[in-house]
Structures are given as C-alpha cells and as structure tokens.
Amino acid sequence: MISIESLYHGIRSEGVNFGLPMTFVRLGEGNPYPSVETAVEEIWRASASNWICILGEETLRVGVGSLVAGLSTLGLRVELEYSEGGLIPGWASRNVDRLIVNYLENTKTNYFNLRAADMIRFSIGSTEDLRAVEKGLAVVKKSEATKYILLGVPDLLGSCFEVVRHYSRTRLYWEGGEDAITGSTS
Numbered sequence: 001m002i003s004i005e006s007l008y009h010g011i012r013s014e015g016v017n018f019g020l021p022m023t024f025v026r027l028g029e030g031n032p033y034p035s036v037e038t039a040v041e042e043i044w045r046a047s048a049s050n051w052i053c054i055l056g057e058e059t060l061r062v063g064v065g066s067l068v069a070g071l072s073t074l075g076l077r078v079e080l081e082y083s084e085g086g087l088i089p090g091w092a093s094r095n096v097d098r099l100i101v102n103y104l105e106n107t108k109t110n111y112f113n114l115r116a117a118d119m120i121r122f123s124i125g126s127t128e129d130l131r132a133v134e135k136g137l138a139v140v141k142k143s144e145a146t147k148y149i150l151l152g153v154p155d156l157l158g159s160c161f162e163v164v165r166h167y168s169r170t171r172l173y174w175e176g177g178e179d180a181i182t183g184s185t186s
Contacts, residue, residue, distance in 0.1 A: 002039045005030035009048045014173040021049040027056035040070035055081040065091035103136045114145035125152040
C-alpha cells in the first residue's frame with residue numbers, strides 16, 4: 001500500500017531539472033491508496049507536467065517500484081529522491097529517469113553504480129558541513145553522477161565556489177529558492 005502525504009505542483013529549485021515544472025509526490029503519513037494502480041491513476045490525473053518528483057520518507061520501500069513503473073508506462077518522467085542510505089534496488093536504475101541520492105558518509109550506498117543522469121546531493125548548513133563535503137566529493141569524484149552542493153548558508157558562498165571549481169560535473173544551488181545570493185568578486 002502506498003501512502004501519499006501530499007501531491008502538489010511547483011518549479012524544481014535544484015538539480016539538473018532546475019526550473020522545470022514538476023508534480024511533486026511526497027510519500028509519508030497521509031492518504032493510503034488501496035492499490036498502486038489507484039495511486040498511479042490519481043498522480044496521472046493530477047499531473048501538470050511530464051515530470052514527477054517522488055520524495056519523502058522511504059522512497060525505496062516496497063510498492064514504490066511498481067508506482068514508478070506505472071507512471072513510466074503512462075509516458076511520465078520520474079525523478080526520485082533517496083535520502084536513507086543503503087543499497088539502491090535494481091528497479092530504481094531501470095525505471096527512474098533521474099535518481100537524486102543524498103551523500104552520507106559510512107553508508108552501503110554504492111555511488112559508483114549511479115548513472116550519468118543521476119545526481120549526488122551534498123547539503124551545507126555550516127562550516128563543518130563544508131569540510132565533510134570536500135571529503136565526500138573526493139570519495140565520489142569518479143562516479144558518473146553529477147554532484148551538487150545545496151547551500152543553506154550564504155556566508156559560505158565563496159568557499160563553495162572554490163570547492164566546486166576543483167571537481168568536474170559539480171554544481172552549486174542555493175537552498176533559499178527564489179532569493180538570489182551574491183558574493184563579492186574582489
């Protein structure tokens with residue numbers, strides 16, 4: 001059984017799909033659907049774009065693979081966020097168009113099995129996080145996936161520019177959404 005906490009439309013504010021209209025499906029405590037087919041039909045009817053982003057708790061739990069396959073069969077593109085750590089099941093690389101995986105140190109996630117279409121997200125909320133991101137980027141630098149930093153502290157913008165400059169296929173996004181941040185060039 002799939003439980004959907006919320007189903008809403010918005011503009012993607014991070015990752016390769018930045019700026020694209022998306023229908024967001026947040027899994028979690030909420031409306032339980034009696035079958036995966038019922039959930040697929042509801043999402044398809046509610047979708048306002050070609051892209052669906054599945055996020056929230058336990059995005060790789062039992063039933064989500066069938067949900068993704070059903071959405072793909074209807075011609076929808078699926079981006080799936082995964083933040084729990086651990087092994088990524090085979091259906092994710094077969095049926096998900098783009099997988100976004102949070103980088104976690106000391107996890108069983110094999111970042112080197114990710115495809116070029118996938119992304120590894122690093123979140124920065126403090127100077128300590130920045131140091132951890134530098135270490136993490138060094139660990140996953142040979143992964144085909146695009147890496148990106150989601151910056152939540154504007155004071156670290158200059159330091160993040162320095163980090164991103166040293167790694168290919170690495171991007172930087174501001175967690176503040178629509179608000180722009182700027183840094184001095186002097």
